[in-house]
Amino acid sequence: MDWFFPEGIYTIAMVGSFVLGAFALKLPIAIALAAAAAVGALCGGAGFPIRHLVEGTFGYLDTILIIASAMIFMKSVQRSGLLESLAARIIRLFRSMPLMLSLGLMVIIMIPGMITGSSTAAVLTTGALVAPVMIKLGVPAVKTAAAIAMGAIYGMIAPPVNVPAMIIGGGIDMPYVGFALPLLVCTVPLAVFSALLLVYPYLKKGAGDEEALEEDLSRMEETPLTAGLLMPVILLAVLMSGEQFLPSVWPPLGMPVNFLLAALSSLLTGKKYNFLEASREAVNDAIPVLGILMGVGMFIQIMTLVGVQGFIVVSVLALPAWLMYFGMATSIPLFGAVSAFGSASVLGVPFLLALLGLDEIMVGSALSLLAGLGDLMPPTALAGIFAAQVVGEENYFKVLRHCFFPAVVTAVWAVVVIMNANTIMGYLP
Amino acid sequence: MTLIYRAIVLFILLLVVACQFREKDFWKQTTAALVIIPLVLRLLMIK
Amino acid sequence: MKIKGTPLTALLLLALALSVSALAATEFKSMWTDDLFVPAPGFEKHMLSEWFDGLKGTPADNPVYIQKGEEPGGTVLILGGTHPTEPAGMMAAVLFLERAKVSRGRLIIIPQTNIMGYSHTSPQEAHPRSISFTTADGGKRTFRFGSRLTNTLYEWPAPDIYIHPASGQQLPGKERGNINRCYPGIPDGSPTEQMAYGITQLILKEKPDLSFDLHEASPEYPVVNAIVAHERSMELAAMTVMDLEDMGIAMRLEPSPKNLRGLTHREWGDYTETMPILMETGNPVQGRLRGRTDEKLALTGVDKAYVVASALGRLYIPYDGKQTIEYRAGRHTTSILAFLDNLDLLFDDKGVSVEGVPNLAELEEKGLGFFLSPAGR
Ligand SMILES: [Zn+2]
Numbered sequence: 001m002d003w004f005f006p007e008g009i010y011t012i013a014m015v016g017s018f019v020l021g022a023f024a025l026k027l028p029i030a031i032a033l034a035a036a037a038a039v040g041a042l043c044g045g046a047g048f049p050i051r052h053l054v055e056g057t058f059g060y061l062d063t064i065l066i067i068a069s070a071m072i073f074m075k076s077v078q079r080s081g082l083l084e085s086l087a088a089r090i091i092r093l094f095r096s097m098p099l100m101l102s103l104g105l106m107v108i109i110m111i112p113g114m115i116t117g118s119s120t121a122a123v124l125t126t127g128a129l130v131a132p133v134m135i136k137l138g139v140p141a142v143k144t145a146a147a148i149a150m151g152a153i154y155g156m157i158a159p160p161v162n163v164p165a166m167i168i169g170g171g172i173d174m175p176y177v178g179f180a181l182p183l184l185v186c187t188v189p190l191a192v193f194s195a196l197l198l199v200y201p202y203l204k205k206g207a208g209d210e211e212a213l214e215e216d217l218s219r220m221e222e223t224p225l226t227a228g229l230l231m232p233v234i235l236l237a238v239l240m241s242g243e244q245f246l247p248s249v250w251p252p253l254g255m256p257v258n259f260l261l262a263a264l265s266s267l268l269t270g271k272k273y274n275f276l277e278a279s280r281e282a283v284n285d286a287i288p289v290l291g292i293l294m295g296v297g298m299f300i301q302i303m304t305l306v307g308v309q310g311f312i313v314v315s316v317l318a319l320p321a322w323l324m325y326f327g328m329a330t331s332i333p334l335f336g337a338v339s340a341f342g343s344a345s346v347l348g349v350p351f352l353l354a355l356l357g358l359d360e361i362m363v364g365s366a367l368s369l370l371a372g373l374g375d376l377m378p379p380t381a382l383a384g385i386f387a388a389q390v391v392g393e394e395n396y397f398k399v400l401r402h403c404f405f406p407a408v409v410t411a412v413w414a415v416v417v418i419m420n421a422n423t424i425m426g427y428l429p
Numbered sequence: 430m431t432l433i434y435r436a437i438v439l440f441i442l443l444l445v446v447a448c449q450f451r452e453k454d455f456w457k458q459t460t461a462a463l464v465i466i467p468l469v470l471r472l473l474m475i476k
Numbered sequence: 477m478k479i480k481g482t483p484l485t486a487l488l489l490l491a492l493a494l495s496v497s498a499l500a501a502t503e504f505k506s507m508w509t510d511d512l513f514v515p516a517p518g519f520e521k522h523m524l525s526e527w528f529d530g531l532k533g534t535p536a537d538n539p540v541y542i543q544k545g546e547e548p549g550g551t552v553l554i555l556g557g558t559h560p561t562e563p564a565g566m567m568a569a570v571l572f573l574e575r576a577k578v579s580r581g582r583l584i585i586i587p588q589t590n591i592m593g594y595s596h597t598s599p600q601e602a603h604p605r606s607i608s609f610t611t612a613d614g615g616k617r618t619f620r621f622g623s624r625l626t627n628t629l630y631e632w633p634a635p636d637i638y639i640h641p642a643s644g645q646q647l648p649g650k651e652r653g654n655i656n657r658c659y660p661g662i663p664d665g666s667p668t669e670q671m672a673y674g675i676t677q678l679i680l681k682e683k684p685d686l687s688f689d690l691h692e693a694s695p696e697y698p699v700v701n702a703i704v705a706h707e708r709s710m711e712l713a714a715m716t717v718m719d720l721e722d723m724g725i726a727m728r729l730e731p732s733p734k735n736l737r738g739l740t741h742r743e744w745g746d747y748t749e750t751m752p753i754l755m756e757t758g759n760p761v762q763g764r765l766r767g768r769t770d771e772k773l774a775l776t777g778v779d780k781a782y783v784v785a786s787a788l789g790r791l792y793i794p795y796d797g798k799q800t801i802e803y804r805a806g807r808h809t810t811s812i813l814a815f816l817d818n819l820d821l822l823f824d825d826k827g828v829s830v831e832g833v834p835n836l837a838e839l840e841e842k843g844l845g846f847f848l849s850p851a852g853r
Contacts, residue, residue, distance in 0.1 A: 003784060025477045030460045044768075052602055054500035056469045058476055059599035062633065064464065065434075070443045099455040117636065161636065166648040171764070172697065175736060176637075176646045243636070252430075252635040256437050275469035284451075294467065297600060305602035307767035310781035314765050318788055322681060342600070349764055353696050354790065434633045450486045455479035458486050462493040469497045474503045474629050476594065 006044075006313035014040035014299070014308060022379060029289060029379040033295025044306025046194055051068040056301030059342075060293040066116075067293075068286050069259035070124045075282035076263040077232050080270035082224030086230070087133040095137075098203035105130050106151050106195040110187075113155020115240045116255055117163040119340075119375045120153035123386040125236070131221070131390045136213050136247075139202040141391040146402035147198040149376060149387040150410075151191065157365075157372045158187040160244060164344035165368035171349030174360055181428045182365040190413055194406045228269045236262035285389065292380050296339050300346075313350050324354070325419065329370060329411040336374010337381075340379075344371040355418065362421035366414040376403050398429040435472060442468040507595050507605055511619050512595045513587060514849035515573050516832070518543045523680035525680055526609045528674035530663055535630055536671040538591045540678065541573055542584050549581025550819060550826030553750070555675075557588035558656050558691060558740070560622030561598075563607055563764045563774055564804030565690030565755075567844060570619070571809055576851050581828030584682060589675070589689075590655045592630055592667060594622035603761065604771040607801075609845030610753070614796065621774060624762075625653035630667045641665065641739040650658075656689070659743035679748045685826045686712070686819055687750040688749035689740040690808050692759035695782055695799070702728035703811070704754040706745030713753060715818045720811060725836065726794075757804040757809055763777055765790070775801050802844050806836030 017039040021032030037056070041049050077083050094101040108130055125146040134144040156162065159180040166176045206230030223229060239258040242250040253261075267275055302310045312335075319327040328351050335343040348367045355363050375383040381396060384403065390395035417424060442465065449461035470476040479485075515521065522540040525532040556569025569587045576583055588594055597603045601623070608618045625631070631653040636813035638652040639645070641662050650808060651657045653668050661673030679687060686709075693700040710731065717729045732741040732752075744752040760766050760782050761774040766783040777799025786795040793799070820827030834847045 003780070027477060028456050029464055031456055034463060050496060050499050051503040051605075053599065054466055054470070054496065055476070055504075055599050056457075057463070057599070058471075058628070061467050063473055065437060065441065068444075069437070096435050106452075163648065166637075170651065171734060173699075176648070177735075244608050247637065247639050254633045254636065256633075257433060260437065278445050279440075280447055283441060284448040285447065287448060287457065287461050287464060290445075290464045294463040299601045301602050304600060304769055307769070307781070309781070310765050310767035312786075314781045314784050317765070317790060318784065346764065350696065350790075353698075383525070431632060445491065445843040449490065450483050450660055452481050452486065456477075456491050458481045462489040465490065465493040466497050466500070469494065470501060470504070471632075473501070475501045476628075 007307045010040055010044050010306050011308050011311060014303065030288065030291030030295040033292065033299050037295070037298035039426060040302045040306055040308065046302075046305055049305070052305055053298045054299050056297035056299070057294040059297045059300065064290045064293055065256040066118060066259070067120055067289060068283055069256040069263070070121055070258050071264040071282040072279045073232070073236070073259040073288045074124045074128050074233050074397045075194065075237065075278045076266040076275070078271035080229070080232070080266040082140060082229050082232060082266065082270055083129055084132065084220035085223050085225040086129060086233070088217045089225050090130070091133050091136060091217060098200060099322045102195045102200040102203055103192065104116050105134065105199060106147070106191050109151030110147055110155030110158060112240070113134040113152050114158045115161060117156055117161035118255070119152040119156040119372070119383045120386055121255065123148055123383055123390060127387060128390040134199065135391065137203055138206065138217055139199055141393055142398050143198050143402055145391040145393055145399040146406070148390065149193060149383040149399060149403055150194040150198070150406050152383045152387070153372045153375055154191045154194070154272045157183060157369050157374070162368055162372040164340060164348065165364055167341060167344040167349040168352055168364045168367055168371075171345065172352060172360070174364065178361055179365055182362045182425070183368075183427070185424060186365050186369045186417060188416065190406070190410050193409060197406060198402065220287070223270050230332060231269055232262045232266040235265050246271070269414040285429065289382065289385060293339075296342070296380060299338060300342050309346060314348060317350055317354060325415045328367070329415050332370040333373035333377055333407070333411065337377035340374035341379065343374045346369060358418065358421040361426040362425050363418050365402055366417040366421070369414045370411060373407055376400060376407055435474070438468055438472045457464060482781050500676045504596065507620055507622070507708070511588070511594070512851065513570065513573055514851045515541050516543070516576055518578065519573065524671070524674045524678065527678040528663065528670070531674050532668055534667060535592050535610060535627070536667045536674070538586060538588065538671065540584060540586050542732045543576060543578045544582045544583065545578040545580040545829065546635045547580035547829075550685040550823065551582040551584065551682060552816065552819070552828045553584045553679065553682070553687040553688070555586050555589045555689045555740075557586075557594070558590055558689055559624045560588070560590060560593040560620070561603060561624045562692035562759055563599070563621060564692050564757050564759065564801055564808060566619065566773035567801060567805040568690050568808035568812070571714065571844075571847055572812070572830070575832045575834065575847055576830045577832045579829045579831065582827075583828060583830060584684060586675070587678065590626060590668070590671070592626040592671070593624065593653075596623055596629075597621070598623040598625065604769075604774055607771055607774050609848055610843075611848050611850040612846045613850040615850045617845065617851075621771075625836070626648060626655070626668045628653070634739050640738045641669070642743070645737045656740060658739060659738055660747040676744070676747060679750050684750050685823065686813060686815060687740075687744055688815075689752065689754045691754060692804060693756040694763035695758045695760055695793045695795060696763055696765055696785065698792050699728070699730055700756050700758045700792045701726065701807070702730050702756045703757070704730045704732055704741045706732045706741050708745055708753045709751035709753050712751060712815065712818055714823055716814045717813065718813045719818065723814075725807060725810060738811070743841045753815065755787060755808055757807050758795070758799050759804060760799055777804070779803075800840070802839040803836065805844060806834070806839040809833055809839070810835040836837070
């Protein structure tokens with residue numbers, strides 16, 4: 001009881017008021033989170049701490065700049081006609097090779113996540129690009145979204161850039177070096193599995209309606225796919241890879257600048273459109289997610305302030321050894337509901353410390369995989385929400401339902417990797 | 430570089446405010462207000 | 477709960493958002509004022525820009541205090557506040573600054589090494605903004621409690637990946653604001669890298685024989701209650717650890733890892749001729765297992781989450797329910813004094829003699845505030 005009181009009560013108050021706000025009062029998730037944070041502070045005897053509530057939001061200031069500019073980029077290439085035209089071309093090229101096409105689509109989805117370390121970037125760039133293609137090829141919209149969400153998460157965890165792994169490593173002063181192969185071990189089998197599960201069956205069946213497809217294709221090709229039209233995508237790829245692979249000579253522009261430059265370049269090609277109007281619409285689509293991140297920031301700061309964070313972390317660490325692996329496979333993704341990066345920091349680091357006998361790089365990689373799953377966890381579910389958005393599905397829970405099985409397999413794989421970390425590391429060069 | 434990023438913050442801030450005024454739902458307007466706070470403080474280089 | 481939104485409600489909400497921003501702004505700005513230090517007689521105040529003029533007029537220019545004894549001897553450098561979330565490191569340096577009487581050799585002190593980390597606190601850490609002590613005459617001394625990293629305003633935008641210039645080591649981009657990942661620093665780098673460069677220049681020019689970088693670490697982190705020593709400092713450190721053992725102070729001795737770059741104990745050793753020593757005490761307020769986070773936790777280290785974690789065998793310090801700042805700062809001062817004794821023993825002409833600085837027992841008996849100058853009422 002001593003352990004439970006009062007932090008347990010605060011936990012219940014915070015989670016309770018969130019559930020009440022989000023589900024009973026049907027408030028937007030962002031508002032429910034902010035209100036729950038305020039309730040937690042009040043219960044915890046901190047009054048209405050404006051400084052803490054506002055300071056918490058700054059944990060995601062850079063993230064909201066990235067999301068907003070990525071959304072503007074996506075809207076721009078949609079308006080210029082590039083998105084549809086490129087999708088049509090890909091379908092024509094690979095229609096007759098379903099296996100190659102499923103795996104290829106998965107890789108295409110993963111690439112921006114690999115380079116930027118952000119699942120959102122993956123969903124909103126190549127995810128948005130392949131979504132119409134996959135639907136035309138006969139993959140149901142929700143399965144398309146599920147495949148995009150899973151691919152985006154594997155991309156975010158796959159090397160070269162994996163922010164949760166950097167956060168977890170940073171917590172024990174482990175440099176982000178030598179992670180490439182362990183991260184591939186963590187992600188490649190799962191990416192193949194998800195492609196085979198969610199995409200391949202439909203491509204193989206050729207479930208698409210050939211005539212309708214042909215009609216759609218010719219409509220999509222209305223704006224001819226010239227090198228000029230492709231410029232925004234090429235520019236973005238160049239900017240992102242330049243920053244990643246030539247860090248010593250390339251100016252560190254950062255993702256927001258990269259996205260905005262690429263978006264602006266789309267004005268020079270394809271169909272004419274109003275950039276400001278497109279940007280406003282993009283930001284309008286993004287506001288719910290930006291708001292959720294602000295709410296999450298407040299929530300975490302208050303959790304830390306009133307002691308809920310320590311209560312949760314130590315409670316999880318107190319689990320008996322046999323429950324420990326189960327505990328990490330569930331608590332890290334669950335906490336990811338608040339934020340995948342937050343989860344990596346709050347839970348990933350203590351678990352890594354608890355597992356110090358095993359190879360740290362392998363364990364850190366697998367823990368980052370679990371943290372990545374957090375991007376599927378409602379209410380934030382960044383990967384799920386955006387994936388639903390790119391296929392035009394309003395209820396993202398329908399998408400998450402199809403992610404459930406691959407996600408469980410992912411969590412199990414992460415635990416298997418952790419338990420055998422030293423053995424696996426022994427096989428790697 | 431900092432100046433460029435301040436300009437981006439300003440750009441996004443103005444877009445959020447524009448959306449806030451066109452929005453027909455009070456709670457979505459409130460969500461926009463949440464986003465405005467850190468953008469303003471960073472634009473002015475206070476936090 | 478549906479409510480209609482109109483341009484009027486939008487205007488009201490915008491006004492509300494701006495008022496909240498204004499209120500929050502006054503709180504954030506309250507950390508922009510420098511702390512007051514009352515150096516002991518004999519200290520001269522310098523600025524870091526005297527060793528690297530690129531820092532002049534920038535937020536990275538930082539006070540450096542020097543006291544020279546009557547007798548010639550060696551030179552010792554003490555850095556506190558490399559990480560502003562580790563207050564015992566700063567307070568140990570402050571105790572030397574406000575109490576030390578140097579009779580032989582030279583003492584150089586930088587109490588708030590990353591001074592750019594003191595003007596803000598990190599998001600989502602919920603740390604207190606200051607810690608206060610009651611002085612012997614009942615007055616109050618207050619010091620800021622900042623962030624592990626340089627104020628975001630000076631390092632924004634952070635790169636996605638921070639590439640350590642001297643080695644190519646990759647770290648999360650925000651670590652560019654961690655001065656203890658930036659050494660030896662570069663003259664045209666980011667503000668934090670420039671500051672690290674300034675400190676390296678100071679060491680090259682003033683040639684301290686022995687240089688301390690005072691830290692604290694989470695109780696659940698293996699390198700805690702520890703001395704980390706460069707190869708060159710190892711013999712001296714080993715002697716000191718044995719002396720501390722005799723005084724009942726258990727201390728781990730860790731060799732500076734060769735592949736972890738940008739840290740004082742590695743780069744000062746490789747790029748200058750000083751003997752670098754980094755010391756860590758156990759500090760619950762920076763740990764990830766901590767419960768309620770406030771000034772009291774920073775000062776007392778009393779935390780029930782750490783009691784449970786200790787019972788679970790998760791900690792690397794003996795934890796009896798508290799870790800007071802007196803105990804933590806006292807470990808630092810006592811260790812430094814023991815180092816000074818051994819410096820004299822090992823290198824005849826390099827000795828530095830310092831009186832007046834309280835050791836662990838004195839701090840625990842009288843409280844840290846007792847040893848601070850009664851100023852700043
Ligand atoms: Zn430190």
